[in-house]
Amino acid sequence: MGRVLFTQKQDDFLFALSFHPSEPFFVKGFSDGTVTACSYDYKGEINNIWTTKRHKGSCRALTYDHEGKFVFSVGLDRVLKKANATDGIVKIKNSSTIDSDPACISVNDTYVAIGTDEGGVYIFNQSDLSLVKHFADVHNDNVAGLFPLPVKNEYTFISCGSTTVSNIDLRKDKPVSESEDQEDDILCGCLSNETTPVFGMSTGVVTVWNQVLEDQQHRIRLSKDSVDCLLPGELDDIVVAGCGDGVAYKVNTRSSLVLKKYNHGGDGVSILEMDYQYHLVTADMDSIKVWMTDEEEKKADKEEGKTTVTNTKRPIENNDSDWESMEEEEEEEEEKKKAEKQTRKKRKRGKASAKSKVHNSRPAISSFDGL
Template sequence: MGKKKSNSSNAAQLLESSTAPILEINYQDPLFTVAAHPTKPILISGLATGHVICNSYDAEKLEETSKAKRDEIIQLETQAYELGKLPHVNKSVSQSKKKWWKIIKDDQEEEDSLFVGNWKTKRHKGSCRHAIFDPLESSVGEFVYTVGTDNIIKKAATETGKVVGKHNVVKDYPNSKDSITKLCHSTSHPFLLAGTENGHILIYDSKNLGTGGLKYKVSQAHDDAINHIMAMPTVSAYHYLSLGSTTLAHIDIRKGIITQSDDQEDELLSMCYASDHITENGNDTVLVGHGEGIITIWKNSKNKFQDQLSRIKVNKNASIDVICPTMNVDESDLVDSVWCGDSEGLLHRVNYKRGKVVETRVHSSGNKGKYGGVDEVGILDIDYDYRLISAGMDSLKIWSNRENEEEDVSEDDEDSSSDSDSDSGSSSDSGSGFDSDEELEEESEKEEGDDDEGEEDKEEEEEEESEEEVEVPTLIRRKRTNISEIISKPKRKTIDINKLTPSEQPEPTDEPTTTPKKVKEKKLTTKQLRNMQKHEHGIRKFEGL
């Protein structure tokens, strides 16, 4: 007997975006870390074997070839649908049997120059645990820092891969059996931070990595392994946030812990700033991913990061292993959103101001992982052109940053005006017809109607459509029917909602058309009106009823 799909899988299909990858890289050995160059199409990959790989990709050509192949597939499926050979034209990226994006197997260089290997080296004994690019403005992206289970931090030139500095951190451990888990670099000063499995944070001078030695040390910032370290550039070059076990800590690398949060009774796995709080607004708003599948919102201005202020449910069946900002401050919806990846192989775009998931993408589904399971999303990054990069231990995907125009391929032109505001990047709200965020928030505060009244309204919709002889080829088309146009035109027949229930007065049958003013209609209750609005997604409100 087949395994029943989880609720999260069903929800992912409903919210799935039509945005597809432009590049997929499958790795022969487990992938542990990925870093995207801040200004160039360059990727650094760290493997469980200790190898570090540097690749370049032609993003624009990948976008063009991917779009051309997708258009070709949609055209063929549309023709097959018109001939009755297919039940529908597939719009889902995850459910598609044909992949139109570039797929690289075993990290091999391609002859078409769309994916090029710059260099590959055995950098660490054991595994490579973490890799980051140099974020300093004077040398942004020129160097890459890596650390492995061999307890050696290495600094190498991005262009050549040549090591220019290294430091063995074993002598800096209080316990020699400790190990580095995470790296972080200041955006303004040569401070390189390393978090350990025992909860310590070690700080080095990145310009003198080989000779400088330990510069600062914060002991026992957490009771367990450091899961994340994040700089606070608008506060101070010496101030950082760290996650470990079930707490969030605000530290000064010179003085130690400033504040440590209350015990959250759930492991805190990842964190990031909102996009408009990275380099401004005092690094005030922080979003944290939890082991129980939620995101919590923290504000320094409210309670000094002492406790979470609110929470957003994302996926109760999975942990939120990684989270990152969209980095796009030009679009209002994206500036208020963050990306997060979970242990079920799903990617979620969460609008934290609206408190909901607004878009989902499928990094891995079913038993597609190399070892028979889902490729859990443990790595997220944003490339130089705001493309999302997602990775698990088996594969890496670079997602398109272009909007898709194939959404309405099977719809008539007459509906194009009502759908002009819909977008592939907001699939959870597709067809909702909300004119503004304020209306959406107002709608979300209303109570849900009874199921029996919902069925009654559904019958009313079908009755209205049959009277008006509107051709409805698909279920999606029925949802997009504009009731306001039917009601507002006086030349058409008005449908009385009371005829759906027994009435003492017989319905007049000799009058083919009546104007709305002459028909004595019973006023709709608030609950009935709300249900009509709920089941007809294309209409926000009915005026005059």
């Protein structure tokens, strides 16, 4: 189980969060439309750098650009704004293009993409926020997840929503491809490596796909509750899945194994982030938690004297009873390993049965009408 570095409680309902790509800063968006930028250290000292009433109604989504110079935010007022990350001053805004409530935001080096509650995707030029392309009705319901596919080109984004996933190329007039109906709400998505999309389902499963989005390659059962957010790990084929049970699961998507659990608690993990030093960040509407890296945990355990003692099973005296006891222990251990191996094989082969569980793709907002 992961260990927390520090926790920050929120006075208002947290709807959006983004950590700076190369420095110890983060920005938060709240249900009242306020956006706040903070600095922090790993002792838990957090200072507000700037705060502004950025949007009318809630701030629905925000993110830094890849260099951390600007913050893009979009609110219930359907206004997209680009602001300096250092002082929060708005450089430019687009207030006349988005025709439905925004649900999520994504950036690559050139474009800003917005997914809406009506299933549409808008793509803007980062420099002047001019509209480049609008795709209407990409999904039957709200766009739950949206992320670029940089290995292909700068024009491609993958979106998920309702029960389908789509491949969008802004040079085309409609999505390049769309998956078959999955008969399960798709609530989030990300890349586990350069070419492998993964998606979180309302039934607590992570599905692993190929790049052309033809169909699921395999499924990983994590929780009885929904998988509400996904984050690429530091290494290829590793993702972190935030679930409605309040736990974030670190998963190897190639082996289908859960590597680690982070018990955030609360009403479930609705936001996942990674800071510039690769610390995992989990959040819900009420709190933000920053977690130790694996190396920091090992160091902390060593300082607290929690060293792991390896049992060599070497007998104290070389007599028959000692050797027989050792052989029995080794046989028991071998049987345990065989049983674990069989369990893993069954887990890989088996498909979790779909449940008809309707779930809002943005749990942090679903309980508040008009936010």
